[in-house]
Amino acid sequence: xxxxxxxxxxxxxxxxxxxxxxxxxxxxxxxxxxxxxxxxxxxxxxxxxxxxxxxxxxxxxxxxxxxxxxxxxxxxxxxxxxxxxxxxxxxxxxxxxxxxxxxxxxxxxxxxxxxxxxxxxxxxxxxxxxxxxxxxxxxxxxxxxxxxxxxxxxxxxxxxxxxxxxxxxxxxxxxxxxxxxxxxxxxxxxxxxxxxxxxxxxxxxxxxxxxxxxxxxxxxxxxxxxxxxxxxxxxxxxx
Amino acid sequence: xxxxxxxxxxxxxxxxxxxxxxxxxxxxxxxxxxxxxxxxxxxxxxxxxxxxxxxxxxxxxxxxxxxxxxxxxxxxxxxxxxxxxxxxxxxxxxxxxxxxxxxxxxxxxxxxxxxxxxxxxxxxxxxxxxxxxxxxxxxxxxxxxxxxxxxxxxxxxxxxxxxxxxxxxxxxxxxxxxxxxxxxxxxxxxxxxxxxxxxxxxxxxxxxxxxxxxxxxxxxxxxxxxxxxxxxxxxxxxxxxxxxxxxxxxxxxxxxxxxxxxxxxxxxxxxxxxxxxxxxxxxxxxxxxxxxxxxxxxxxxxxxxxxxxxxxxxxxxxxxxxxxxxxxxxxxxxxxxxxxxxxxxxxxxxxxxxxxxxxxxxxxxxxxxxxxxxxxxxxxxxxx
Numbered sequence: 001x002x003x004x005x006x007x008x009x010x011x012x013x014x015x016x017x018x019x020x021x022x023x024x025x026x027x028x029x030x031x032x033x034x035x036x037x038x039x040x041x042x043x044x045x046x047x048x049x050x051x052x053x054x055x056x057x058x059x060x061x062x063x064x065x066x067x068x069x070x071x072x073x074x075x076x077x078x079x080x081x082x083x084x085x086x087x088x089x090x091x092x093x094x095x096x097x098x099x100x101x102x103x104x105x106x107x108x109x110x111x112x113x114x115x116x117x118x119x120x121x122x123x124x125x126x127x128x129x130x131x132x133x134x135x136x137x138x139x140x141x142x143x144x145x146x147x148x149x150x151x152x153x154x155x156x157x158x159x160x161x162x163x164x165x166x167x168x169x170x171x172x173x174x175x176x177x178x179x180x181x182x183x184x185x186x187x188x189x190x191x192x193x194x195x196x197x198x199x200x201x202x203x204x205x206x207x208x209x210x211x212x213x214x215x216x217x218x219x220x221x222x223x224x225x226x227x228x229x230x231x232x233x234x235x236x237x238x239x
Numbered sequence: 240x241x242x243x244x245x246x247x248x249x250x251x252x253x254x255x256x257x258x259x260x261x262x263x264x265x266x267x268x269x270x271x272x273x274x275x276x277x278x279x280x281x282x283x284x285x286x287x288x289x290x291x292x293x294x295x296x297x298x299x300x301x302x303x304x305x306x307x308x309x310x311x312x313x314x315x316x317x318x319x320x321x322x323x324x325x326x327x328x329x330x331x332x333x334x335x336x337x338x339x340x341x342x343x344x345x346x347x348x349x350x351x352x353x354x355x356x357x358x359x360x361x362x363x364x365x366x367x368x369x370x371x372x373x374x375x376x377x378x379x380x381x382x383x384x385x386x387x388x389x390x391x392x393x394x395x396x397x398x399x400x401x402x403x404x405x406x407x408x409x410x411x412x413x414x415x416x417x418x419x420x421x422x423x424x425x426x427x428x429x430x431x432x433x434x435x436x437x438x439x440x441x442x443x444x445x446x447x448x449x450x451x452x453x454x455x456x457x458x459x460x461x462x463x464x465x466x467x468x469x470x471x472x473x474x475x476x477x478x479x480x481x482x483x484x485x486x487x488x489x490x491x492x493x494x495x496x497x498x499x500x501x502x503x504x505x506x507x508x509x510x511x512x513x514x515x516x517x518x519x520x521x522x523x524x525x526x527x528x529x530x531x532x533x534x535x536x537x538x539x540x541x542x543x544x545x546x547x548x549x550x551x552x553x554x555x556x557x558x559x560x561x562x563x564x565x566x567x568x569x570x571x572x573x574x575x576x577x578x579x580x581x582x583x584x585x586x587x588x589x590x591x592x593x594x595x596x597x598x599x600x601x602x603x604x605x606x607x608x609x610x611x612x613x614x615x616x617x618x619x620x621x622x623x
Binding site for chain 2: 063066068069088089092093094095096097101103107109110111112116120121123124168
């Protein structure tokens with residue numbers, strides 16, 4: 001068993017807990033073991049960077065943590081809930097309440113303005129239109145884009161698009177922020193701004209963040225880094 | 240969700256415009272075809288309409304039959320009254336101003352067609368005037384005729400003196416109270432004068448119309464009339480007005496069925512086009528739909544966006560198409576009124592078109608919805 005206990009706090013402060021998680025994929029007639037009996041604990045308020053080569057299982061792990069996929073075996077417990085046992089519809093509702101996604105390619109809807117994109121997750125709440133707008137504005141202000149609220153993604157720079165993506169991820173005040181290569185498509189300056197923003201969300205607003213990255217410079221901004229190789233987590237990169 | 244549907248509806252304006260145009264044209268055709276179909280199959284709403292039969296030449300519908308048949312038809316049990324007419328094409332000043340000249344015996348004409356209305360004084364005047372004519376309001380207006388005026392009517396039918404110009408006196412205006420006859424271009428003259436004056440075809444008519452005692456007798460009376468002339472030449476074909484009209488059209492290949500087939504073909508093509516466009520559009524946006532799912536939107540919401548977009552496309556294009564059909568039919572009604580007196584958009588056609596818009600909206604979105612319901616968020620987001 002490959003176990004990495006990343007937490008340094010008490011059990012009640014643990015946001016993410018993976019217990020013996022294995023994930024198998026079928027590729028034609030072959031079965032590939034992408035994750036191998038992983039154990040992981042992430043305390044509340046942590047900023048964890050996950051590094052590793054392509055195909056090592058980082059994104060698969062993120063998909064499991066975000067409820068976009070289910071483990072073949074083992075438990076994925078987020079904020080006390082074993083999400084692997086939820087039905088599809090319950091898992092959708094759970095994602096809306098507990099997870100904010102930040103993607104490498106931003107994934108903003110091109111037909112919506114920045115404000116509408118940010119307000120999108122709030123459409124799943126019982127908030128009225130006025131309140132949704134107010135909260136979207138507040139999130140945009142937090143990422144420094146209040147003056148770009150009415151702009152569509154095509155009218156924004158890559159860095160600005162990613163800020164909108166982050167605003168969308170935090171607008172519902174989720175338990176967990178999952179960032180998949182958030183600076184992978186940006187130049188260094190814009191990337192640094194995004195990383196500083198994530199640090200701010202972590203330190204000032206107490207957000208628990210798990211970030212997948214290939215970039216050691218980005219990983220250095222996190223509180224700590226774990227390495228994944230061939231489906232196994234470790235505290236040190238493989239030599 | 241409506242925001243998403245509306246915003247997606249407005250994207251890619253060029254493609255959307257072409258899609259809407261294809262739907263618009265399809266429903267424009269549908270509206271016009273339905274109006275033509277209605278015009279072909281419509282029977283008068285008057286009570287007498289259900290009680291009337293008509294008799295035509297069995298072999299060639301417009302070919303002449305002996306007027307003497309009328310007396311024998313009148314003796315068939317169940318026949319209350321018989322009238323008949325001979326017809327020719329007339330024109331005023333030039334042959335492009337053509338209209339129908341119907342020659343009928345005055346008394347029986349009004350007996351069999353009680354819905355024909357002529358003011359009493361004008362009717363009396365016509366009954367006493369051998370060369371008199373009754374004309375529809377449209378003709379009066381079109382040629383600026385006045386009651387009492389004598390007008391030369393150009394025809395291709397020679398009179399006994401060799402002339403083809405018939406001089407008729409306008410004795411009054413005739414209207415049909417059972418249906419909108421504002422566009423009808425007809426002149427009614429006395430059959431006796433017509434028959435005595437023409438150089439050829441004396442003693443023949445083009446059609447008999449019978450008023451029955453009760454509608455329930457239509458079948459046996461029709462059969463009895465045709466049996467009368469089984470061994471005569473020409474033989475006859477008798478039936479309710481609508482049925483006979485349909486049988487005439489059946490001879491040239493069932494126009495109604497052809498119209499239906501064309502409409503089905505048009506809609507099937509439209510459905511394929513919209514379905515293909517929606518499928519293509521949905522494929523282009525798989526990552527967007529995957530994002531919605533990742534954010535927590537359920538499959539129903541995501542497929543609902545596609546369904547909503549498809550319905551909106553069909554409704555906007557379809558309603559616009561039906562409006563254009565209505566305007567086109569209104570513009571053409573005057574021109575085709577004699578061939579299709581009930582050429583109009585009916586409430587049934589409107590209801591049917593709305594049902595079809597919804598049906599096609601749903602059907603066209605089925606494939607994309609199935610595709611989206613099977614969408615793997617993980618794969619779709621990774622592919623973008």
